[in-house]
Structures are given as C-alpha cells and as structure tokens.
Amino acid sequence: MDGTGRMKVDRVTLAHGGGGRAMRDLIEGVFTSVFQPPGGEDQARLMDAALKEPGARLAFTTDSFVVTPIEFPGGDIGKIAVCGTVNDLVVGGARPLWLSAAFIIEEGTEVALLRRIAASMQAEAQAAGVRIVTGDTKVVERGKGDGVFVTTAGVGVIPAGRDLGAAHIAAGDAVLVNGYVGDHGAAILAARGDMALDTDLISDCAALGHLMEAVLAAAPGTHAARDATRGGLASALNEMAAEAGVSVELNEDALPLRPEVRGICEILGLDPLYLANEGTMVLFVPQDQAAAALAAMRSRPQGRDAVQIGVAKNGLAGRVSLRSSFGGARIVDMLVGEQLPRIC
Amino acid sequence: MDGTGRMKVDRVTLAHGGGGRAMRDLIEGVFTSVFQPPGGEDQARLMDAALKEPGARLAFTTDSFVVTPIEFPGGDIGKIAVCGTVNDLVVGGARPLWLSAAFIIEEGTEVALLRRIAASMQAEAQAAGVRIVTGDTKVVERGKGDGVFVTTAGVGVIPAGRDLGAAHIAAGDAVLVNGYVGDHGAAILAARGDMALDTDLISDCAALGHLMEAVLAAAPGTHAARDATRGGLASALNEMAAEAGVSVELNEDALPLRPEVRGICEILGLDPLYLANEGTMVLFVPQDQAAAALAAMRSRPQGRDAVQIGVAKNGLAGRVSLRSSFGGARIVDMLVGEQLPRIC
Numbered sequence: 001m002d003g004t005g006r007m008k009v010d011r012v013t014l015a016h017g018g019g020g021r022a023m024r025d026l027i028e029g030v031f032t033s034v035f036q037p038p039g040g041e042d043q044a045r046l047m048d049a050a051l052k053e054p055g056a057r058l059a060f061t062t063d064s065f066v067v068t069p070i071e072f073p074g075g076d077i078g079k080i081a082v083c084g085t086v087n088d089l090v091v092g093g094a095r096p097l098w099l100s101a102a103f104i105i106e107e108g109t110e111v112a113l114l115r116r117i118a119a120s121m122q123a124e125a126q127a128a129g130v131r132i133v134t135g136d137t138k139v140v141e142r143g144k145g146d147g148v149f150v151t152t153a154g155v156g157v158i159p160a161g162r163d164l165g166a167a168h169i170a171a172g173d174a175v176l177v178n179g180y181v182g183d184h185g186a187a188i189l190a191a192r193g194d195m196a197l198d199t200d201l202i203s204d205c206a207a208l209g210h211l212m213e214a215v216l217a218a219a220p221g222t223h224a225a226r227d228a229t230r231g232g233l234a235s236a237l238n239e240m241a242a243e244a245g246v247s248v249e250l251n252e253d254a255l256p257l258r259p260e261v262r263g264i265c266e267i268l269g270l271d272p273l274y275l276a277n278e279g280t281m282v283l284f285v286p287q288d289q290a291a292a293a294l295a296a297m298r299s300r301p302q303g304r305d306a307v308q309i310g311v312a313k314n315g316l317a318g319r320v321s322l323r324s325s326f327g328g329a330r331i332v333d334m335l336v337g338e339q340l341p342r343i344c
Numbered sequence: 345m346d347g348t349g350r351m352k353v354d355r356v357t358l359a360h361g362g363g364g365r366a367m368r369d370l371i372e373g374v375f376t377s378v379f380q381p382p383g384g385e386d387q388a389r390l391m392d393a394a395l396k397e398p399g400a401r402l403a404f405t406t407d408s409f410v411v412t413p414i415e416f417p418g419g420d421i422g423k424i425a426v427c428g429t430v431n432d433l434v435v436g437g438a439r440p441l442w443l444s445a446a447f448i449i450e451e452g453t454e455v456a457l458l459r460r461i462a463a464s465m466q467a468e469a470q471a472a473g474v475r476i477v478t479g480d481t482k483v484v485e486r487g488k489g490d491g492v493f494v495t496t497a498g499v500g501v502i503p504a505g506r507d508l509g510a511a512h513i514a515a516g517d518a519v520l521v522n523g524y525v526g527d528h529g530a531a532i533l534a535a536r537g538d539m540a541l542d543t544d545l546i547s548d549c550a551a552l553g554h555l556m557e558a559v560l561a562a563a564p565g566t567h568a569a570r571d572a573t574r575g576g577l578a579s580a581l582n583e584m585a586a587e588a589g590v591s592v593e594l595n596e597d598a599l600p601l602r603p604e605v606r607g608i609c610e611i612l613g614l615d616p617l618y619l620a621n622e623g624t625m626v627l628f629v630p631q632d633q634a635a636a637a638l639a640a641m642r643s644r645p646q647g648r649d650a651v652q653i654g655v656a657k658n659g660l661a662g663r664v665s666l667r668s669s670f671g672g673a674r675i676v677d678m679l680v681g682e683q684l685p686r687i688c
Contacts, residue, residue, distance in 0.1 A: 017686070019575025019620070020679025041509055042432040042570065043405040045502060052396060061387040062444035062497055063480045088386040100406035102495045104448070136407045136495075140686060144490040151446045151480075153406055153497030158389060165385055226386065231363025276363065335364025342361070342484060 012109045017139025027137055030111060034118040035101070035125075035132040044133035048097055048157060055160025059094035061085060062153040068342045070113065070147050072191040074184075074202030077150050078117035080278055080344055082124040082132075084229065085154040086207040091225040091281055093164040093216065094156030096128060096209055101152050102136040106145035117148065128207035130154070162216070166284075168223040169244035174290035175310040176283045178211060178303040179204065181233050182261040185275030188343055189264060197267070199260045206279030211302045218296035219289035227281045230344050231335050234273040236282050237320045238334040244284075247315030250332065252324045254309045273322070274335050276343040284312060356453045361483025371481055374455065378462040379445070379469075379476040388477035392441055392501060399504025403438035405429060406497035412686045414457065414491050416535040418528075418546030421494050422461035424622055424688055426468040426476075428573065429498040430551040435569040435625055437508040437560065438500030440472060440553055445496050446480040450489035461492065472551035474498070506560070510628075512567040513588035518634035519654040520627045522555060522647040523548065525577050526605040529619030532687055533608060541611070543604045550623030555646045562640035563633035571625045574688050575679050578617040580626055581664045582678040588628075591659030594676065596668045598653045617666070618679050620687040628656060 007029035015022040038044055050056055065081045075083075082099065089096040101121060105114070125132050183204040190197040208227070216222055224244070228236040241248045257272055265272045279302060285293045290308055297303025320332040351373035359366040382388055394400055409425045419427075426443065433440040445465060449458070469476050527548040534541040552571070560566060568588070572580040585592045601616055609616045623646060629637045634652055641647025664676040 014685045015680075017574075018679060018684075019573070019579050019687075020618075022680060023575070024678075039509075041436050043403045043436045043438065043500075045436065046402045046404060047400070051402070056391070058390045058395070058402075058499070059387045060390060060442055060444060060499055061478050062446045062495070064446040064448050064482045064495060066448060066482045066484050092385050092387045092389065094387065098404055100404060100497045102406045102408040102497075104408050104410060104493055104495075134405050138408045138410045138493075138686075140410050140490060140493075143487060146484060146488040149448055149482075149484075149493070151406070151408060151448075151495035151497075153404075153444045153446075153495075155402070155404060155499060156387075165383075229363070230361075231367070235363050274364075334368075335362060336359075336366060340362075341358045342482075343363075 007111050010111055012105050012107060012111060012139055014107050014139055014141065030114045031118050031135055034122045037133045046098055046133065050157045050159065053160060057158045059089050059092055059156045059158050061088040062151065063088065064149060064151040065344055066149050066342050067344050069191055072203060073187050075205035076117055076120050077148060078121035079124045080205050081150040081152045082121050082128065083205050083207045083278055084344060085152040086128045086130060086209055087227040089154050089156040090209045090212045091227050093162040094158045096130045096154055096156040098133045098155045099125060099130050099152050100134045101132050101150060104138050104140060104145055104149040106140055106147055107142045109147055124207060128209050164222065164224050166224045166240040166243035169240060169246055169284045169312055170223065171246050171312050171314040172287055173223055173284040173312040174287045174308050175248060175312060176285055176290060176293060176306060176308050177256065177280055178297050179280055179305040180256045180258050181277060181280060182272035182275035183258065184278040185340060185343055186261040186264045189340060197264060201260050204277055204279035206302050208279060208281055208302055211297060211300050214296040214300055215293050219285050219293035221286045221289050222293065223284045225281050225283045228277045230276050232274040232276055233282060234332045235335050238318065241320055242318035245317040246312045247319040248310055248312055250310035250322045252322050254307055256305050256307055273332055278344065351455050354455055356449050356451060356455060356483055358451050358483055358485065374458050375462050375479055378466045381477045390442055390477065394501045394503065397504055401502045403433050403436055403500040403502050405432040406495065407432065408493060408495040409688055410493050410686050411688050413535055416547060417531050419549035420461055420464050421492060422465035423468045424549050425494040425496045426465050426472065427549050427551045427622055428688060429496040430472045430474060430553055431571040433498050433500040434553045434556045435571050437506040438502045440474045440498055440500040442477045442499045443469060443474050443496050444478045445476050445494060448482050448484060448489055448493040450484055450491055451486045453491050468551060472553050508566065508568050510568045510584040510587035513584060513590055513628045513656055514567065515590050515656050515658040516631055517567055517628040517656040518631045518652050519592060519656060520629055520634060520637060520650060520652050521600065521624055522641050523624050523649040524600045524602050525621060525624060526616035526619035527602065528622040529684060529687055530605040530608045533684060541608060545604050548621055548623035550646050552623065552625055552646055555641060555644050558640040558644055559627065559637050563629050563637035565630045565633050566637065567628045569625050569627045572621045574620050576618040576620055577626060578676045579679050582662065585664055586662035589661040590656040591663040592654055592656055594654035594666045596666050598651055600649050600651055617676055622688065
C-alpha cells in the first residue's frame, strides 16, 4: 500500500472508476495509503473484545454526505462524514469502533481535493478513536455528480446495561445541549458566498464520543441523546418528544446562540432552531443529574458552552414550545419544507 | 411506520432532503415501511449469537452503486446494491447479517422508481437472509446527480476456523467459476440502447451466500473466492494471483461464455474477461476437492453452470494467461483504463 507517487494525474477520469489499474492506483494512492485498512480482501475482518461481553450489542448506522461547498470554515465533507456517523453511534450510547467510506466522484474532480478529504477523514477518525477499515470509489461522468459525495457507515458496541433512547424520556427531564446552536448551518450559508455575508463563523463539526462517555460517567441515568443535524434542534426535539409522548418547553433566553448566527437568521428570515448542527447534541437527563452532566461537558472542549435549555413535561405529546423572556410562548413545529439544501 | 399514502407527490423535491416532515414522509413512506428496520433511533442495535462464539469475527464492507440504466434486464440498482455487498461478505467466508442503505437522489426523480428500488432491495435481502436495518436519504439539485445512487454497507460474521483469502492460494489449486462470464456487463451495454443491440441477455445479478455455504460444506479446504464484478474475471484473477504469488493458467475452451456475450464482444471489440459480473465468483480450491465443490454448486440455481476454468501454478507471480484450443497462450493483464463506465 505504498501509494506515494502512484497517482500521476491531477484530475479524476472515468478510467479511475473502471475496475482496473487506474482505479487501483486511485484507491491505493489517495485512500488506502492514508486510511491503512487491515487486510487485502474486499471486506474488513474485525473483532473487539467488548463485542464478546455478555449483554453487549452492536450498533450500525450510515449517512451519505453531499454538503456544498465541499470545503468550508471548520471542516470539509470528509470531516463531516466521519463526525456525522460517529455521532449517530455515540448518541445511542455506542462506543464507535469502525467506519466504512464510499466515494462517488465526478469526472474532473481534482485529485488534490480528494487527498485533502482523505487526510481530514483520517485525522478526525484518529481523534475520535475509530478506524476507517473498508471503502469503495465510483466515478460518474461530468454533470452527473457534484465533485464528491461521501457515504460512511459505522459500527460500534453498546456496552451491556446501556439503553439510551427517546422512549425512556420522562416528564421532568432536563433538556441540555453541549454548545451553541446553528453554527454549522450558518457557516455553510455564509461560505456559499452568494449572500455576501462576511463572518468569522465556523462549523461546529466535531465528533462527540469522548464527550458522551464523560456525560454517561457523570450522569448514568441519562435517558436519551440525539445530534441535532439536518432539521436542527427543532426537528430533533420534535421527533424525541413524539417518540417519548411528552411535551418539551424551551427557554428562549437560555438558548446558546452566537450573535453572528442570530444576525444571519434575522437578515435571511431563518429560524436558528432549524439550522443544522454537526457537533451539537441534545440530551434528556433526569433533573437531579443535570448539574453533573453539565459539569462533565463543560470540562471538555466540545461541551464548554453546555447549558440547560428546557424541560420535558406531561403536556401534549410531541409538542415543543419556546417560552420567551417576555412570557409569551410559541410552538416550535417540525420543519415542513427545507431551509437549506445540501447542508450535510 | 405506517407509510401508506404518506407520499402524495410523484417526484422528489429538494424539500425531501431538508430534515423536516417532507423528508420523514419520504423515508417512512418509501423506505422504512418496506425495510421495517428495528427501533426508532439513528442507529440499529443488533446482536447475533454467532458473533459471540469464540473465534468468530465480524466482516464489514461497503460499495456505492451508480449503475446506468437504473433498471435493466435482470435487476436494478437496488438489487445490485444488495447482491454486491452481500457477495463481498460471502466471498470472504462471512455469513451476511445486516445491511445499511443510503440513497443520494436527484431532484425530480420519480417516487415510483424509488418504490420499485426499495421493493427490489427488500426482496433480494429476504432471499439472501439479510436485513436492511439502517439507512439515509439525501437529495441533490437537478443536474448534480443522476436519478439515484445507492450505497450499501454490510456486516456479517465469519465463523471460527474460516479463513479464506488470496494469501492461502497454492500452486495446483483448481480455478472454478459458478457460471457464465460477462452476462452483467453485456446486458447493461445492450440495455443502454445506443448500440442497437437486440438481445435477450439478462444480468447475472444474484446473491451468492447460500451457494458459498454449500461450497464450503462440500469443499472445506477452499482457499479463496472473489466476486468478479467491475474489471471482470481478469481483474479478480490478476489481483488474487499477485497476492498469492502464483500464476494462473486459464483454459479458453472451458470458459463459460454465452453466444450473445461473445457476439457483443466481437462486434464492439471488447474482451469478455473484463466484463463485469454481479453473480459470478471465482474460487481457488485444492484440486482434490474441486469435484466436490463443483457438484455442490451445480445442485443450486446460482451454480448450475459451474466449471473449472484453470489452475494455479508455480509460475511468474501474478501472471494470468489464457491457453487457447490451438495451443497458443496470451497474457491476460490487469485492465488499465476502463471498458464501460457505471457498470455497477
């Protein structure tokens, strides 16, 4: 898997998807030389002692990523593909172990871009403690794709005794977030450039495994967590409240919103509660463990700005409302259409 | 997950990718109502007793599928996505258990097409004994994709004591295939229509798990197997011979080639050894177990036309040659460019 110097062309051609030597050069030169997956077969062969433990379960998830621009302040499609899939595992209480990575590449895409994406994925995987163990590349004709799409799948292990899920949420639970809301969506919007928005916003894109382990150690009674990606905090809360059969009351003053995010939303008529996040999760924790969970989060970079934003109540099942500082309240409904295409 | 009637529109819009209610309707109405994945969280939670057994290993693989046309004689992109990933697990000796399915859908794609793809995936998964347990959908603007791309990842279990791999191939091994070569590539080519090729060819697209278990029961000394997909039989054999450090000598007269495939290749100047297959695998089996392996295959529909096509030798490592009925021999090299874009 010595890939150095194998790829002598600057741009991907259809031949790189054909199954022959050109494809092998692309895969080895750009991807496997960086990821260093185990073995030479079409499948990775793996085992982790934790999976053998009585009561342990396997967690399995996937996401495709089509974010545009492919590179943005705070990340790129590769980083988001690793973080997004890791976080899908993490919010269910799983310890992430292994990722797959499949690339659909448009003819003409710069090989240098692919190298940056691979490096970004590998760096993020190492930080999150996971390995990229298997993958695939396909090439489509110019105009039949858009640069590169990345699909990751992830496998992790849920230790015995852990059972996080929206069904466990109870009235009285504190609703926590680990940090600012809407940064990713606003950063992508600004990065697209067609709005002439000049900001220093960066995506919150981050893997949350270590943070989640800290929360579960400090607040073992934690009922449920979800990463508030596409559809934003509002969609995550609506789904969870409906599944749990509770209502959720948010306190507008407590919502951690950066002034730049607030500003972009005001200019464009967007609601930050629907903006995508890629490193922000929402947690439902029994109120008597909320302080411990917050303290655990605040001691880590990804949770420095953790805060309680609301409470679960015995109200209309599935209703999420936002109470303002003036005493009024409005319903925060499920997003119907979409605010921003290709946000992740 | 009652999806009936949820999708009231005929075509996918960008709103179906936005993370809100429209997306949920698409996912529930078209995909999860068919796949019926367990649980409501972003991850599937799974366990299989076989994974707990001492010495058992987990197998993990992924492939993206961009085949065009999306529907073709003998299958569609959904069937190929299930079969391809199942077969990647199977040729390593794994029993396939679970699949993920991620869809990148172009705006304007017909919902009816997605329904046919989902039904096809579910039917093939059931036949192969696997479950589609987790998934994702993304929508891209018109002209930034091409109908639908599907990425599947698969998890299976390799029982203790099984260790198939090219490294185990030994000089003297019989080289077997389970059936006709090149059907998929030729069928796709004919289906594209721009060649005015009128044939009855259908893709060989099939999941090979049950067949492989039959082979391993009858010929437990089997050294290695690989599905001869993109790049064809020639590429699979070149890779395996190089990894094993043997040469492979094929007997041209023994190669199972349909007259229509031979005809298409003659007209277009293609070599059937490089045509993609989606239900044909090549196996290296000790010569004294070859008859048993062939008999086991021939008793099943996917192996009815199984035959020995060559032998591994102590020759130049990695060299694959084809000996013709006239006594001449030619080198069958690794494919350099590509014969057919988007064959899978």
